[in-house]
Amino acid sequence: MDLGIAGRTAIVCGASRGLGRGCAMALAREGVRVVIAARGAAELEATAEAIRRDTGAEVLAVPADVTTEAGRAALLAAAPAPDILITNAGGPPPGEFTQYTLDDWRAALEANMLAPIALIGATIQGMMSRGFGRIINITSYAVRMPIASLELSNGARAGLTGAVSALARRAAPFNVTINNLLPGPFDTDRIRANWARAAEVSGRSLEEVARDAVRAIPARRLGTPEEFGAACAFLCSVHAGFITAQNILLDGGAYPGTM
Numbered sequence: 476m477d478l479g480i481a482g483r484t485a486i487v488c489g490a491s492r493g494l495g496r497g498c499a500m501a502l503a504r505e506g507v508r509v510v511i512a513a514r515g516a517a518e519l520e521a522t523a524e525a526i527r528r529d530t531g532a533e534v535l536a537v538p539a540d541v542t543t544e545a546g547r548a549a550l551l552a553a554a555p556a557p558d559i560l561i562t563n564a565g566g567p568p569p570g571e572f573t574q575y576t577l578d579d580w581r582a583a584l585e586a587n588m589l590a591p592i593a594l595i596g597a598t599i600q601g602m603m604s605r606g607f608g609r610i611i612n613i614t615s616y617a618v619r620m621p622i623a624s625l626e627l628s629n630g631a632r633a634g635l636t637g638a639v640s641a642l643a644r645r646a647a648p649f650n651v652t653i654n655n656l657l658p659g660p661f662d663t664d665r666i667r668a669n670w671a672r673a674a675e676v677s678g679r680s681l682e683e684v685a686r687d688a689v690r691a692i693p694a695r696r697l698g699t700p701e702e703f704g705a706a707c708a709f710l711c712s713v714h715a716g717f718i719t720a721q722n723i724l725l726d727g728g729a730y731p732g733t734m
């Protein structure tokens with residue numbers, strides 16, 4: 476299927492590895508010019524080169540911490556009028572509610588709620604005036620099903636979800652969509668770090684923790700960044716203009732509810 480977005484420009488945050496990289500690669504494969512951001516310049520440039528090599532697309536690497544105003548300004552200077560915006564940053568650290576300080580909460584809100592809100596605020600008017608826009612927030616299945624060890628994530632991502640819900644309806648008449656993609660367990664550095672901590676806390680081996688985690692997924696495997704990227708690219712396509720304000724789980728059937 477031709478997704479109809481060749482020649483468009485996308486900002487993809489948190490794209491040096493993992494799910495953000497999967498999204499950037501999938502969009503580039505569709506002929507989208509991708510502007511990718513992450514904090515570490517060397518890894519980001521290596522990813523940019525890999526995407527260029529695999530897809531032939533134009534890729535611009537902008538080293539930037541998207542949780543800072545300076546980082547976002549650098550990114551927007553490189554791509555002032557994006558057609559597609561994928562918001563993403565590292566998830567907050569695991570822990571326990573009573574141990575978190577207010578500064579821990581502030582950091583989680585900056586990364587997983589306020590940074591996306593700021594980027595959306597800076598780009599959505601332009602998308603609406605040009606009559607095309609696709610915004611995807613990479614959030615978490617924590618929005619649907621609280622994760623006991625990731626309360627910072629549960630809170631910050633639910634905040635973002637609520638914050639964009641009415642805006643998505645307001646943008647809809649202008650062919651601008653906003654959707655949230657909710658990853659379940661995906662094979663990235665992030666999930667391995669979470670497993671390592673779970674092993675440390677429980678005294679079990681990393682292998683045991685990993686085996687049990689995968690067994691709990693009906694698909695009996697982790698998702699891949701390629702699968703995540705493909706779903707993202709479809710939602711950014713011309714065919715997905717009627718899909719907006721949705722929270723879409725990609726979790727191999729892990730969410731236990733009927734709906």
Ligand code: NAD
Pocket residue numbers: 488489490491492493494495512513514515539540541542563564565566567586613614615616658659660661662663664665666
């Ligand atoms: P990851 O740690 O593998 O990759 C995160 C990417 O974001 C990296 O490129 C990193 O350099 C970049 N990044 C981190 N902080 C940044 C910042 N402040 N500014 C710019 N770039 C930054 O993570 P992932 O597994 O790809 O997950 C992406 C998001 O999805 C995270 O928020 C994560 O918590 C969430 N999530 C992941 C899973 C999973 O199973 N992998 C499940 C639920 C939610």
